[in-house]
Amino acid sequence: MENRLELAKELLKGDGSLFLHLDYNANFYGRILLNSILGENNFRNEIIWAYRTGGSPSKNNPLASKHDTIFYYSKSDNLFFKKFKEKVIYEKPFFTTQKDENGNYYALVNLRDIFEGIYTIFEGDRKITLNVKPVINVSAERIENFLTQKPEGLLKQIILLSTREGNLIMDFFSGTGTTLTTAHKMKRKWIGVECEEYFEKIILPRMKEVLAGRGNHEPCGISEEVNWQGGGFFKYYELEQFEDTLRKAVYKPKDDKIENIEFNLDIKLAKDGLEIDYEKKFAKYTFEKLYPDVDIPETISNLIGKKIKKITRDKVVFEDDFEVDLNNLTFEKYPFLKPLIWWE
Numbered sequence: 417m418e419n420r421l422e423l424a425k426e427l428l429k430g431d432g433s434l435f436l437h438l439d440y441n442a443n444f445y446g447r448i449l450l451n452s453i454l455g456e457n458n459f460r461n462e463i464i465w466a467y468r469t470g471g472s473p474s475k476n477n478p479l480a481s482k483h484d485t486i487f488y489y490s491k492s493d494n495l496f497f498k499k500f501k502e503k504v505i506y507e508k509p510f511f512t513t514q515k516d517e518n519g520n521y522y523a524l525v526n527l528r529d530i531f532e533g534i535y536t537i538f539e540g541d542r543k544i545t546l547n548v549k550p551v552i553n554v555s556a557e558r559i560e561n562f563l564t565q566k567p568e569g570l571l572k573q574i575i576l577l578s579t580r581e582g583n584l585i586m587d588f589f590s591g592t593g594t595t596l597t598t599a600h601k602m603k604r605k606w607i608g609v610e611c612e613e614y615f616e617k618i619i620l621p622r623m624k625e626v627l628a629g630r631g632n633h634e635p636c637g638i639s640e641e642v643n644w645q646g647g648g649f650f651k652y653y654e655l656e657q658f659e660d661t662l663r664k665a666v667y668k669p670k671d672d673k674i675e676n677i678e679f680n681l682d683i684k685l686a687k688d689g690l691e692i693d694y695e696k697k698f699a700k701y702t703f704e705k706l707y708p709d710v711d712i713p714e715t716i717s718n719l720i721g722k723k724i725k726k727i728t729r730d731k732v733v734f735e736d737d738f739e740v741d742l743n744n745l746t747f748e749k750y751p752f753l754k755p756l757i758w759w760e
């Protein structure tokens with residue numbers, strides 16, 4: 417996780433926060449890692465996500481594991497956060513207690529923890545319901561076979577604590593995508609990263625249901641509390657890894673010796689869509705041959721870091737009026753295309 421956390425620090429806003437959720441297998445490493453990357457001065461809290469559900473004593477251990485750790489760090493002392501109160505009921509009245517509609521004596525005290533159950537917190541006079549029940553087999557939120565799925569209610573509390581509407585939230589280990597679904601329903605922008613097949617199998621269909629506001633799982637989680645009706649959009653990308661690109665490479669052994677293998681001279685990588693005219697020194701690439709559903713304008717936008725202003729059948733126009741002729745994607749004309757295909 418080290419390189420991810422280093423990158424997270426770089427991407428994090430000056431007043432932003434970082435939460436790292438780990439169980440007993442790794443929490444002690446996580447704390448050391450975060451101290452060294454974000455600095456021990458930026459440690460805010462060790463939140464205990466305590467639950468009664470699930471887990472049972474094992475042969476060698478009479479006490480079941482009943483909590484995970486969520487490390488809460490910031491980037492600086494100048495962090496953004498909101499304060500919440502919780503209602504605590506007392507047996508007897510004393511100077512700060514009030515009486516509620518059921519005749520109970522209660523006081524509003526600073527929120528102290530995150531715990532299992534349905535409860536109300538207060539931001540000033542605003543009442544906010546939280547449903548922080550673990551996701552078990554019969555939960556509506558449950559995505560099959562994913563044992564560590566978190567309830568949206570847990571993410572809701574963390575997101576309320578540390579962000580405003582419109583803020584950007586990033587989960588670079590997205591899993592079932594709970595951070596993303598919760599962020600979306602709470603009108604935050606989000607970026608998710610996932611390296612496993614869960615992306616296609618779980619996150620993508622789940623996010624589509626969230627956008628539609630209904631489906632096999634939706635409405636579920638915080639949908640009712642935030643009156644989620646659907647809406648919004650997202651884009652997704654499959655990033656090609658170095659290994660994938662190498663797999664598509666064409667190699668040419670020199671003198672039949674394995675240690676002399678080099679990329680096939682001029683045609684270095686991804687030969688499938690490449691058309692080369694050596695005499696005219698002309699190279700053209702048909703991206704669709706390598707990636708059937710490729711979005712060429714979007715790919716170019718990523719490569720050159722400019723936003724798209726207009727797309728027509730034949731060209732794409734960028735924010736600064738730079739135009740790319742989609743029918744004539746040659747490396748000669750557009751040298752910025754080269755990194756997509758080969759290294760030199």
Ligand SMILES: C[S@@+](CC[C@H](N)C(=O)[O-])C[C@H]1O[C@@H](n2cnc3c(N)ncnc32)[C@H](O)[C@@H]1O
Binds near residue numbers: 595614
């Ligand atoms: C426990 S899940 C995270 C749950 C999620 N953060 C949430 O809030 O619901 C951890 C995920 O990290 C993913 N993962 C592990 N290494 C990764 C990497 N290098 N890049 C992207 N995802 C990774 C795993 O595939 C797994 O799905």
